Amino acid sequence: MRVVTQHTLGGPEVLTVVDAPEPRPLPTEVLVRVKAIGLNPLEARLRAGEFPLLGRPPFVLGWDISGVVEEGPLTWRFRPGDEVFGMPLFPRAANAYAEVVAAPALHLAHKPPSLSHIEAAALPIAGLTAWQGLVDLAAVTEGHRVLIHGGGGGVGHIAIQIAKARGAHVITTAGPNKRSFVEALGADEVIDYTTVDFTKAARDIDVVLDTIGGDTAERSLAVLHPGGRLVTAVAEDDQRLIAAYEAAGMHFSGIAVDPDPIALRGLVDLVNQGRLQVHIQKTFPFEDITEAHRHLDTGHLQGKLVLTI
Template sequence: MLALHQTALGGPEVLRLTEVPRPAPGPGEVLVAVHAAGLNPTDFKHRAHSIFLPPPPMTLGWDVSGTVVETGVGVTLFRLGDEVFGMLPYPCGAGSHAEYVTGPARAFAAKPAGVDHVQAAALPLAALTAWQALVDTADLRAGQRVLIHAAAGGVGHLAVQIAKERGAHVTGTASAAKHDFLREIGVDVCIDYRTEDFTDTEQRYDVVLDAIGGETATRSVGVLRPGGILVSLVPDAEDTQATAEKAQVRAVTLLVEHDQAGIRAVARLADRGKLRAHVSGTFPLAEGARAHALGETGHTTGKLVITVR
């Protein structure tokens, strides 16, 4: 099979369309013919620095939407021909930027019939991150107030939709050029991070979702009400924890997990039209390096997707 493969760490230029062995499903696994695979910032970071993965050679990609073409021993959830989508186990289950990929059957859910493969591939990692942050961790409820940093980003714009579906009041930060988009997806109050200080307010939030880290995370503690929670997607600094303890709020760092209950919840929202990824660009597998280069600019809205079939 063909895969977007790398044998060294570095910039997008290290990615090559390469013929590699097609994997076979082990016990409890399915082999999926990939139709489309989402691209996330973690792909850029792992391509350049490996982070959680062993050194190259490797094929990246955690998001996947496709068709089950083979099942391993013990799989009861899916049959050949089923259309599925999901997130491979993060961080060590990468490999969806290829024509075929294997993964645990319970990392997948049935793809909603009304959602195409590109849209389905854009959802899993980012939507699961948002769901696990807002629902599983923060227990966001109707009437609560949430501040979402980088609200037009991959995780951010899906977190906005999940928060609104749960009845929360949403404030989102993004550049002014993206405020119309934020309003379209339900943001109640938009903050231009380039010209406005999000701490310059009397407003206090029940939840802050932070995808930026560093000083932004630490300063976010100050806008939480007592008993509120900061969920950061970037490893927290000691000063953030110390600041949170003094302010009597909770600060946690989330690392997304593959989660069948979560991906089924995402599927239900998508099936009802309550959760939709904004796909700002698609690229064939052979042009995966170009997708990486665009994504690394940090200026895209929503998600980029690699198409395979």
């Protein structure tokens, strides 16, 4: 099979397609013939050495997959021929930039028929991050006012739809070129961050979801009502920030996404109800991984990038 590996840290040019033996699934794992692979900003940081999650190279990046089960010894969850998707093993290496992946059956779900493999591969990390942040941590429900920073991005565009499905009033920050996109997703209010200070435009917020970083989380203190909650996917272990929220009487939740079959089923239910769509900005053939990562490095994506096999 072909895999994408790297032997040094650096730019997209360090990624190389090579031949490697197919993995062998352990009991309760399945062997998946991969059809599409979702790309995530974290993987660009790992490739460049900004975040040492996988240690030193060589290693194989990737977690988001969609494909077809080929075999699964001693697991009752799937049969050969089943179409599945998921985010196996995160944060451990799943070696998902590959044509074949061995994955725990518990970390996968049946792909909804209404989603293509490309769309399904784009959903797991972004969708689970949004779900675990808004549903599991913040318990967003009808009547909540939710501010989503970066509503046009991978996590943000899914978060808008989850919050709307749960009855929230959704406010999001987005650039002017993404206004129509986030409005179509269901955003009730859009704050153009290039011209408007969100701390002046948003008030009485129950939940803030931060996917941006920088000083966004700290500045969000000003828009929360007493007892409000920040959920951040980018500053989850910032002790100074945690202390600031506690001192102000606010709730702070950092989210480090993990494999979650219950949340995956929740996402599938929304897809089947027609309440969740995954936006793909661009797809790339597997062998064009370097070019795909160049696009990933640009940031400010609208939705997701996906490799196809």
